[in-house]
Amino acid sequence: YLSDYFSIRSTIISRYASTHVQTVLRNTHPEAKEAIFDLDLPASAFISNFTITINNKFYVAEVKEKHQAKKMYDEARRQGKTAAHVGTRDRETEKFRVSASVSAGNQVSFELSYEELLHRHLGKYQHAVSVRPRQVVGNLTVEVSISERTGIDYVHVLPLRTSQTGGRGEWDADVPPSTRVEKGSHCAWIVFTPTPQEQAAFSSAGIMGDFVVQYDVALPDVAGDVQIYNGYFVHYFAPRGLLPVQKNVVFVIDVSGSMYGTKMKQTKKAMHVILSDLHPDDCFNIVTFSDAVHVWKAGRSIPATAHNIRSWKTVNQILLPFLPSGTDINKALLEAASVLTQSPLEPSPQRIPLLIFLTDGEATAGVTSGTRILVNARQALRGIISLFGLAFGDDADYGLLRRLALENRGVARRIYEDSDAALQLTGFYDEIASPLLYDVALSYRDGIDLTRTLFPNYFHGSELVVAGRVAPGATEFHIQTVSHGHNGQLSLENDISANATEAATFGCSLDLGQIGRFVQRLWAYFTIQDLLQARFRSNDTTARRLLIEKATNLSLKYNFVTPVTSLVVVKLEEEENATAQAIGTPDPPSLRREGSD
Structure with missing residues (x-):
């Protein structure tokens, strides 16, 4: 197959990105040949159209x-009709794939649209699109437009990222060739149009x-940015x-036999960097576990002074895997919780208790029931300790770590086995x-159908986002923020007109309707994610059914x-020698979204 055309167009309005991919x-x-279209998708994206x-x-x-969808697919297959089916589950990495048989001399066009909210990490938003046509293309274009109501601080295009974990190709330290960036105060255009010669050189x-674009926005109002359109709002x-705020952090590290070798070397390397970055007013401790649990400083955490950090670095042979050994996740969690609760939780100044838990396996020693571990952790952490789970490699029980984090004020993350695992x-x-x-x-006040409004922590460089609907008839929208920080309680109040932001366009678009639509779709996107997360946490069958509905x-x-x-395609009529046949089976389907659970 010859690719004549490959185009990606992303429109970002106030962090909400709509991306359209087309290839011919x-x-x-x-003779007839099978054409394949596959695309890597952002983990948090929802597909919204495919043609x-x-x-x-x-x-x-x-x-x-x-x-x-599955029933329609099976019925079409039973009747001998051409059909395809795609479903997705909760995953970390996503792939979309479709196959089509096209007769000699004909061409096929695939078009896919997806949407996602860009999250702020370390002071920047990052938008990445997969450019992998698998051949030199006559006409290849990537176009990204960014519109931000409060203003754009900076825009930066990174070198092409050639691996999931951030490896780079031949253009090591440079912006990809044939990249053009135009930045205004509220609008930025980025266009990437490599020639066939430049593509072949890659x-x-x-x-x-x-192709990765990073940017940040101006946000002068401490109360944040509130946008209201067509009865929907985003804050x-x-x-x-x-x-x-200073922190009391306990690192819980799996040292069972499966961590032996490269994983442990990378963990040690990361810990050296992490501990060196602790603030002297922070406190810390380290718990290691296999089928036994060892607390580095028994009793309570110690101040992160230079002396104490050096002390750990000279005795870090405690990070030595035991061979062979099991994995007692339950006991490790309880010991870590004991360290944090024995340390004063409300000294002066306040220290936030954090538990960072790293494992590469499943619970195989002690209490092995996931349900029992969840209950024990919830009781031990008392709703005041934030747990962050790191699943190292494919054998880690990511599902359990995710539940533990969601139920205890934190998040879970996969760490991929790669050369840069220490950087991850x-x-x-x-x-x-x-x-x-x-x-x-x-x-x-006067806000209804709200997404999540309570957040355990706000970290430097991040952002909290709430979407909802404005109650019918409301003319003023009252917002109140209450939180705690370095100087104690922080309280903010703000009143804005319910139609204050509908009066004018902003950024790159002169279409007020396009700007207004994004808030409603963002609300739906966020609400669905909230409902699915609540379903994941719930143990009640009736509640889960209502959330799913x-x-x-x-x-x-x-x-x-x-x-x-799920996404389903059923072609009602067969036409000899000139039809697209997206033929699939349920497992694995030819049209599918793939990834590791």
Whole structure:
């Protein structure tokens, strides 16, 4: 197949990105051949449209409830019709793939649209699109437009990223060639149009990497940015200039036999960097575990003075895997919780208790029931300790770590086995290294159908986002923020007109309707994610069923492919030698979203 055209166009309005990918493939062979379109998708993205076009005939995929989609697919296959089916589950990495058989001399066009909210990490938003046509393309274009109401501080295009963990290709330290950036106060345009010669210079297969744009916004109002359109609102809260709150952090590190070798070397390397970055007013301790548990400083955490940090670095042979050994996750969690609760939780100044838990396996010693571990952790952490789970490698029980984090004020993250695993570990720690606020409560008078409004922590360089609807008839929108920080309680109040932000366009678009639509779709996107997360945490069958029903109804209304819906294509008529045949089977389907659970 010859690729004549490959285009990616992303429109970002106030952090909400809508991306449209189109590729045209031409069969240059004398017989019918299978064309394959596959694309790496951001983990948090929802597909919103997919179309196959051949000989000016359009086949548009429908989003259906997942069981109904499966039924439609099976029925079409039973009747001998051409069909394809795609579903997605909660995953970390996502792939979209479709195959189509096209007759000699004909061409096929694949078009895919997806949407995502860009999250702020370490003071920047990052938008990455996969550019992997797998050949040199006659016409290749990536175009990104960014519109931000409060202003754009900076825009930066990174070198092409050639691996999931951030490796780079031949253009090591440079912006990709044929990249043009135009930045105004509220609008930025980025265009990447490599020539066939430049594509061939990158690799024999053409461009094979992620085109990555980073930027940050101006946010002068400490109360944040509130935008209201068509009865929906979004509130971006990211106050700048706050002093960090000191922390009491306990690192819990798996030293069972499976950590032996490269994993442990990378963990040690990361710990050296992380401990060196602790503030002298912070406190810390280290718990190691296999089928036994060892607390470095029994009793309570100690101040992160230079002397104490050097002391750990000289005795870090405690990070020595035992061979063979099991993994007692339950006991390790309880010992770490004991250290944090024995240390005064409210000294002067306040220190935020954090528990960072790293493992590469499943619970195989002591209490092995996930349900029992969750209950024990919840009781031990008492709703005041934030747990951050790091699942190192494919064998780690990511599902358990995710539940532990969600139920205990934290998040879970995968650490991929790669040469830069130490950088992944230190990178995650950097995100939570500087807590600025804790127990943040955002409330909205005349706000209804709200997404999450309570946040355990606000870290330097991040952002808290709430979306919702404005009650019918409301003319003023009252916002109150209550939180705790370095100087004690922080309280902010703000009143804005319910139609204050609808009066004018901003950024790159002169279309007020386009600007207004993003808030409603962002609300739906966020609400679905909240419902699915609540379903994941719930142990009540009836509650789970209601949450799934609500998430399904919203997914169908906004045409989102989510863990409760699927994408299905059924071609009603067969035409010899000129039809796209996206033929799949349920496991594995030819049209699918893939990833590791």
